[in-house]
Amino acid sequence: MTHQDLSITAKLINGGVAGLVGVTCVFPVDLAKTRLQNQHGKAMYKGMIDCLMKTARAEGFFGMYRGAAVNLTLVTPEKAIKLAANDFFRQLLMEDGMQRNLKMEMLAGCGAGMCQVVVTCPMEMLKIQLQDAGRLAAHHQGPASVPSSRSYTTGPASTHKRPSAALIAWELLRTQGLAGLYRGLGATLLRDIPFSVIYFPLFANLNNLGFDELAGKASFAHSFTSGCVAGSVAAVAVTPLDVLKTRIQTLKKGLGEDTYSGITDCARKLWIQEGPSAFMKGAGCRALVIAPLFGIAQGVYFIGIGERILKCFE
Numbered sequence: 001m002t003h004q005d006l007s008i009t010a011k012l013i014n015g016g017v018a019g020l021v022g023v024t025c026v027f028p029v030d031l032a033k034t035r036l037q038n039q040h041g042k043a044m045y046k047g048m049i050d051c052l053m054k055t056a057r058a059e060g061f062f063g064m065y066r067g068a069a070v071n072l073t074l075v076t077p078e079k080a081i082k083l084a085a086n087d088f089f090r091q092l093l094m095e096d097g098m099q100r101n102l103k104m105e106m107l108a109g110c111g112a113g114m115c116q117v118v119v120t121c122p123m124e125m126l127k128i129q130l131q132d133a134g135r136l137a138a139h140h141q142g143p144a145s146v147p148s149s150r151s152y153t154t155g156p157a158s159t160h161k162r163p164s165a166a167l168i169a170w171e172l173l174r175t176q177g178l179a180g181l182y183r184g185l186g187a188t189l190l191r192d193i194p195f196s197v198i199y200f201p202l203f204a205n206l207n208n209l210g211f212d213e214l215a216g217k218a219s220f221a222h223s224f225t226s227g228c229v230a231g232s233v234a235a236v237a238v239t240p241l242d243v244l245k246t247r248i249q250t251l252k253k254g255l256g257e258d259t260y261s262g263i264t265d266c267a268r269k270l271w272i273q274e275g276p277s278a279f280m281k282g283a284g285c286r287a288l289v290i291a292p293l294f295g296i297a298q299g300v301y302f303i304g305i306g307e308r309i310l311k312c313f314e
Contacts, residue, residue: 008084013306015079018297023071025296026289028052028064033285034131037246040257040274044138048285059134067130070165074123078116079297086112086200105201113196114189121188122181125172126165128249133163136254187245187263195238199294203230207298223298231294232287239286240279243270 032051045051055063089108094101172180203226210222218226244266253259258273260266270278300306 008087010304010306010310011083011087011301012080013309014300014304015083015297016076017305018293018300019075019079020072021300022293022296023068023075026292027068027071028055029285030289031055031064031066031131033282033289034128034246035135036285037243037282038132038135038250040254044135048288054138055134058138063134066133067127067165070123070126070130074119078119078123081119082112082116082196085115086196102201102205105204106197109196109198109200110193112200113193116196117185117188117192120192121185122169124188124245125181125183125249126168128246129168129251130163130165132250132252136252183251184245184249187241187248187266190263191238191241191245194241195234198234198237199230202233203227203294203298206230217302220299220302223302224295227298228291228295232291235286235290236283239281239283242286243279243281246282 029048029052032045032048032055035051035055036045036048039045045054052064059066086108089111090105093104093108169181176183206226206229207218207223210218210226212218217223244263247266247270248260248263258269260269
């Protein structure tokens with residue numbers, strides 16, 4: 001195995017570990033984000049804490065982890081594609097990997113964002129249905145009642161089945177083909193490309209501010225903080241696009257809730273019916289989800305877990 005192969009494999013291991021740890025830590029906040037973004041008109045949840053408390057009370061502790069299995073299964077390939085693509089485009093576009101070139105860094109981030117949607121789009125599509133099932137059940141039955149797990153259906157056959165990623169994926173493939181799993185692809189690209197364009201160059205430049213020539217890299221605390229800051233800035237910046245993506249990808253709607261024919265239709269209805277502030281729904285949750293995710297990722301890279309695992313097999 002060449003040094004470059006070792007480096008790529010180590011990065012993929014680091015990305016996978018960071019993804020698994022990160023998702024486990026912040027998933028309940030991500031669930032709150034989805035439910036807050038999806039609620040129309042009269043609010044069922046007053047905010048993130050209220051949403052988490054009501055979810056825990058009605059659906060139990062594991063209710064806050066609905067859809068986590070999909071993320072945990074697919075987060076490793078998603079991170080692997082994103083990191084490998086960003087590295088590939090950086091090497092392709094920048095003559096010297098160490099040389100700072102903002103335009104090329106942004107272009108590399110753009111390429112990484114485009115590549116990762118192959119996994120991100122179906123992963124988020126399935127995750128959103130599972131995360132929103134409890135909100136829908138409460139919406140249909142009234143806030144006083146306990147949400148059941150029967151709220152998600154794609155057809156008559158699935159009415160009495162507990163919603164699962166496999167069931168939803170099968171129903172979508174059977175009724176709509178592969179296009180069903182890639183619903184909201186345009187909105188996902190519109191969110192992920194700007195996110196990567198903002199995040200990668202911002203992190204690289206923030207991290208470079210703490211570069212220690214003796215150690216050959218920035219300190220752990222500096223890398224962690226840079227990851228958190230860059231992640232939260234990028235997350236808040238693209239929240240309006242994330243709201244549109246969540247609304248478009250949600251298949252089942254509550255009573256009186258709108259359906260959307262596309263990104264423009266969704267944006268127009270959101271603006272008219274719920275006002276400009278609706279575009280920032282879940283912004284705080286997104287920052288709280290993304291900041292630790294990327295902070296953990298940079299921490300895992302700093303420690304070099306991938307490199308240590310590979311050394312055991314040498």
